[in-house]
Amino acid sequence: MRKQLMKGNEAIVKSAILSGCRAFYGYPITPASEIAETAALYMPKTGGIYVQAESEVAAINMLYGAAAAGVRAMTASSGPGISLMQEGVSYMAGAELPCVIADITRGGPGLGSINCEQGDYNQVVKGGGHGNYRTLVLAPYSVQEMADLTALAFTLAERYRNPVFLLADGFVGQMMEPVEFPEKAIEAETPRWAVTGTAATRSNLVTSLYLDADKLEAHARHLEAKYEMASRLETRSELWQTDDADIVLVGYGITGRILKAVCTEARAAGIKVGMLRPITLFPFPNDDFQRLAKRARAFAVVEMSNGQLLDDVRLALNGARPVEFFNRMGGNVPTHEEVLHFVRALAAQIAPASQPAEERLAHV
Amino acid sequence: MSNDSALNYTVAQGRATSFFPTFERKDELQHATHFCPGCGHGVVHKMLARAIDELAVQDRTILVGPVGCGVFTYHYFDVGNISAAHGRASAVASAVKRSRPEAIVLSYQGDGDLAAIGAAEILHSANRGESITVIFINNAVYSMTGGQSAPTTLLGQKSTTNPEGRNAIPDGYPLHVSELLATLEAPVYIERVGLGDNKQLMAAQRAIRRGLENQVRGLGFSFIEVLAPCPTIWKMNAVEAQHWVRDVMEKTFPLGVMRDKTKETEPRPAPASAPALDRIPGILGVAEADLPTGNAHVMEQGREVDLEVRIAGFGGQGVLLLGEMLAEAGLDAGLEVSWLPSYGPEMRSGTSNCHVRISNAVIDSPVVTSPGVLVAMNEPSLRKFDRAVRPGGWIIYNGEEFPADCVRDDIHVLALPFTQIANDLGDARAANMVMLGALLQISGVLPRESVSAALRRLIKHQRWVDLDEKAIAHGGSLAAARSQEE
Numbered sequence: 001m002r003k004q005l006m007k008g009n010e011a012i013v014k015s016a017i018l019s020g021c022r023a024f025y026g027y028p029i030t031p032a033s034e035i036a037e038t039a040a041l042y043m044p045k046t047g048g049i050y051v052q053a054e055s056e057v058a059a060i061n062m063l064y065g066a067a068a069a070g071v072r073a074m075t076a077s078s079g080p081g082i083s084l085m086q087e088g089v090s091y092m093a094g095a096e097l098p099c100v101i102a103d104i105t106r107g108g109p110g111l112g113s114i115n116c117e118q119g120d121y122n123q124v125v126k127g128g129g130h131g132n133y134r135t136l137v138l139a140p141y142s143v144q145e146m147a148d149l150t151a152l153a154f155t156l157a158e159r160y161r162n163p164v165f166l167l168a169d170g171f172v173g174q175m176m177e178p179v180e181f182p183e184k185a186i187e188a189e190t191p192r193w194a195v196t197g198t199a200a201t202r203s204n205l206v207t208s209l210y211l212d213a214d215k216l217e218a219h220a221r222h223l224e225a226k227y228e229m230a231s232r233l234e235t236r237s238e239l240w241q242t243d244d245a246d247i248v249l250v251g252y253g254i255t256g257r258i259l260k261a262v263c264t265e266a267r268a269a270g271i272k273v274g275m276l277r278p279i280t281l282f283p284f285p286n287d288d289f290q291r292l293a294k295r296a297r298a299f300a301v302v303e304m305s306n307g308q309l310l311d312d313v314r315l316a317l318n319g320a321r322p323v324e325f326f327n328r329m330g331g332n333v334p335t336h337e338e339v340l341h342f343v344r345a346l347a348a349q350i351a352p353a354s355q356p357a358e359e360r361l362a363h364v
Numbered sequence: 365m366s367n368d369s370a371l372n373y374t375v376a377q378g379r380a381t382s383f384f385p386t387f388e389r390k391d392e393l394q395h396a397t398h399f400c401p402g403c404g405h406g407v408v409h410k411m412l413a414r415a416i417d418e419l420a421v422q423d424r425t426i427l428v429g430p431v432g433c434g435v436f437t438y439h440y441f442d443v444g445n446i447s448a449a450h451g452r453a454s455a456v457a458s459a460v461k462r463s464r465p466e467a468i469v470l471s472y473q474g475d476g477d478l479a480a481i482g483a484a485e486i487l488h489s490a491n492r493g494e495s496i497t498v499i500f501i502n503n504a505v506y507s508m509t510g511g512q513s514a515p516t517t518l519l520g521q522k523s524t525t526n527p528e529g530r531n532a533i534p535d536g537y538p539l540h541v542s543e544l545l546a547t548l549e550a551p552v553y554i555e556r557v558g559l560g561d562n563k564q565l566m567a568a569q570r571a572i573r574r575g576l577e578n579q580v581r582g583l584g585f586s587f588i589e590v591l592a593p594c595p596t597i598w599k600m601n602a603v604e605a606q607h608w609v610r611d612v613m614e615k616t617f618p619l620g621v622m623r624d625k626t627k628e629t630e631p632r633p634a635p636a637s638a639p640a641l642d643r644i645p646g647i648l649g650v651a652e653a654d655l656p657t658g659n660a661h662v663m664e665q666g667r668e669v670d671l672e673v674r675i676a677g678f679g680g681q682g683v684l685l686l687g688e689m690l691a692e693a694g695l696d697a698g699l700e701v702s703w704l705p706s707y708g709p710e711m712r713s714g715t716s717n718c719h720v721r722i723s724n725a726v727i728d729s730p731v732v733t734s735p736g737v738l739v740a741m742n743e744p745s746l747r748k749f750d751r752a753v754r755p756g757g758w759i760i761y762n763g764e765e766f767p768a769d770c771v772r773d774d775i776h777v778l779a780l781p782f783t784q785i786a787n788d789l790g791d792a793r794a795a796n797m798v799m800l801g802a803l804l805q806i807s808g809v810l811p812r813e814s815v816s817a818a819l820r821r822l823i824k825h826q827r828w829v830d831l832d833e834k835a836i837a838h839g840g841s842l843a844a845a846r847s848q849e850e
Contacts (some may be wrong), residue, residue, distance in 0.1 A: 002652075002655040002656065002696065003655070003656075004654070004655050004656055004695075005656075005688070005691055005692050005695050005701065005703070006648070014648045014649075015651055016685070017644060017648060018644065018645065018648065018650075020624060022461065023459070023462075025459060042647065042648055045639070045647050046638065046639060046644055046647055047636070047637070047638020047639060048638075049459075049462045051458070051459070051462070051492075052487070054456070054484050054485070054487075054488035055484060057455075057484075057485075058452070058455040058485050059450070059483065061448065061449060061455040061456050061459075061485070062450035062455050062456065062458060062459035063459070064448070064449070064452070064456060064459070065428070065446065065448075065455065065456035065458065065460040065463070066459040066460070066462070066463045068428070068456070069459070069460045069463035069464050069467075070458065070463070071463040073459075081692070087449055088449065090450070091449045092449075095447075096627030112848065126425065171730070171731070174704065174847070175702060175703060175704040175705070175730050176688065176702070176703040176704075177701065177702050177727075178695050178700070178701060178702070181645070181648075181650045183645065183652070184641075184642070184645070185641050185642075185644035185645060185649075187641050195426055195444035195445065195446055195460070196426075196464050196467065197423075197424045197425065197426050197464045197466060197467025197468065198423060198424070198444075199423040201374055201444055202422070202423055202442065202443060202444055203442075203448075204444055204445075204447075204507050205438050205445045206445070206446045206447065207438065207446070207447035208447070209435065209447055212458045254730075254731070256536070257728055257729045257730060257731070258728075258729045258731060260729065261728040261729040262727035264728060268758075288445070316564055333731060334730070335733040336729055336731075336732070336733070339735060363514060
């Protein structure tokens with residue numbers, strides 16, 4: 001199929017509608033607004049609902065209503081708006097309602113900036129709302145992945161009856177690249193647990209309230225079992241030139257693109273560098289880290305936040321290998337030149353031990 | 365009781381069909397509600413269940429419950445039930461109704477839920493004229509949490525958080541939600557009723573039924589505020605509490621119809637039917653017929669292309685379009701492309717820039733930090749990016765004079781007054797296209813047909829297509845002339 005040039009934010013909506021999504025409730029915010037604008041254009045034309053809510057709090061609770069009524073629904077926002085949505089995300093996870101939320105991240109904390117940053121990692125991946133729940137998190141790094149992972153997000157949301165996040169930075173949302181879509185649109189089936197205002201669904205109830213301690217504990221264990229199953233079945237990552245890598249760079253989103261350029265240049269300079277790019281941030285690809293740790297001598301996390309991804313990489317490696325760190329913040333995107341510089345320094349640090357003994361002696 | 369017959373009102377006996385036969389809330393209490401004796405909720409629940417029965421909409425009804433004493437609606441009402449977060453019931457109900465227009469959607473909320481934390485949600489649900497029915501229980505306190513102040517707490521009324529009683533200063537005044545919503549144009553029906561005596565009870569039953577009936581008729585937003593007793597928190601017995609509603613509460617919250625547009629309001633038309641599934645890709649512009657001619661002008665195989673461009677200028681100079689045209693032409697030529705803009709307030713004030721990559725290999729990073737070509741449409745943009753241009757690269761600069769302090773001996777420069785040149789061609793706004801023509805000539809990677817295809821895809825008005833074609837051609841010849849000079 002031929003491709004067309006499209007913004008990441010626009011690709012999300014078109015993929016969503018092709019995936020059977022028929023409702024968008026949202027509130028504008030840079031750099032996610034094109035998602036609302038595209039939804040406002042296409043939802044009504046495709047038999048869907050578009051509402052610009054009075055706030056992100058209202059928007060996520062409208063999503064709760066739409067999902068409870070059995071409609072595939074999504075919203076989109078960025079840092080400050082995602083903070084406001086956390087209440088509803090917790091309720092949806094508790095009530096086991098599916099939805100897709102795109103977070104096109106910007107700078108924080110507070111009003112921060114509208115520039116490209118990755119500081120929403122913790123609030124999205126760790127669950128910024130209250131209670132014992134997780135959200136599944138997909139991290140696209142290209143416009144094609146914006147489309148593909150949106151479709152996957154709806155599948156996962158319904159499979160696990162849980163909110164699924166698309167965590168993308170402002171660059172991935174704003175950039176245009178060639179993209180292709182499936183030729184056919186999917187019609188979503190109404191889930192049988194939905195409350196639709198019919199005799200058949202009259203006995204259905206959507207709630208997150210379990211006042212009895214044993215019942216709430218059983219519910220929490222049921223949720224845990226779902227997340228455990230997702231960890232076994234849904235973990236995704238891209239391994240790029242890792243087979244013979246001494247150094248494994250780790251990054252997601254636009255950083256993953258930059259790291260590919262770094263790998264190419266580092267290898268041209270004789271440094272064996274590869275990249276592990278988590279595509280699912282929860283579940284996190286822990287097994288890939290453990291496998292690569294058998295060969296690689298060091299890992300290096302590159303992110304546009306204050307060590308939020310770093311924490312998960314350390315947990316995944318559990319001390320198996322040293323983890324180095326390079327970050328930029330505030331809207332400064334790491335250039336491949338500065339990451340390359342960092343990689344060269346790291347390579348020099350770990351080089352002596354990897355050299356044959358006679359070479360090391362020759363240096364003496 | 366003599367008024368009852370005059371109002372043609374019969375007291376219902378027994379349990380409404382819309383109530384469950386037994387309440388599963390607690391194993392040992394299946395015959396009773398959790399409400400205290402004399403509580404207004406139980407009375408309103410019964411009225412609501414009766415109304416659902418009378419209108420025969422039990423199967424169609426979806427009840428969105430609140431957080432507060434009304435939280436257990438789903439233990440009592442044998443209808444579709446959704447339990448909402450504190451204050452959000454009307455937002456939830458809005459989306460439920462839009463999702464299921466045939467359903468009868470009720471939002472049941474107390475005064476803390478609706479008038480405090482959910483004030484924004486109720487105001488905007490009403491203002492959008494959502495076709496829902498909202499039952500608002502106003503008992504002037506937070507009961508579930510033990511008697512704290514509510515926005516509706518009366519002046520002088522004591523609560524656990526107003527131990528000396530509410531004062532206008534600094535606590536403000538009781539919030540009149542019905543009057544507030546009645547300032548909006550969209551609601552079709554707003555009434556405040558009370559549970560203070562039998563006469564009030566009958567009016568309340570009528571109002572609740574009307575609120576539902578309006579929705580059955582498809583009219584729009586209906587809102588019924590019910591002044592309800594809370595004997596436990598008010599520290600009264602059931603009779604005293606009921607009389608306090610009538611004798612005290614009503615003075616602050618006068619009863620009555622605040623809005624009734626039910627007679628003149630036409631039922632809303634049914635939503636338009638959804639298009640057939642096979643039409644969806646076409647509507648989205650992603651069907652085969654909508655795609656670019658695609659690889660129609662593929663260049664000769666084996667030629668290495670790796671063009672990294674940074675384009676910068678003032679907002680409004682067409683910086684982003686220039687980049688998009690370049691990327692679109694690259695795609696048409698069968699190449700890998702990426703386009704990355706600066707975004708946000710930058711678009712509205714001052715500078716704008718974008719990164720474009722065109723390559724015959726898969727593009728790793730779309731971020732161009734060392735461009736092979738810099739297109740600088742003004743001096744600030746030149747100064748921002750000129751040092752980044754890689755040795756052997758080009759700067760195409762919109763200006764008669766290239767600033768002396770920007771001169772480097774390891775790069776090429778094409779500096780021309782492109783705005784003036786475009787103006788002479790017919791419109792100064794085509795300067796970006798003259799510069800694009802120069803860029804295409806210098807880079808030499810894209811076939812003319814691809815540029816032409818991109819132009820036709822992105823520019824809708826024929827006048828501009830003609831002008832831009834002329835501009836691109838002229839820019840190309842200016843760059844060619846410059847190359848010959850070199």
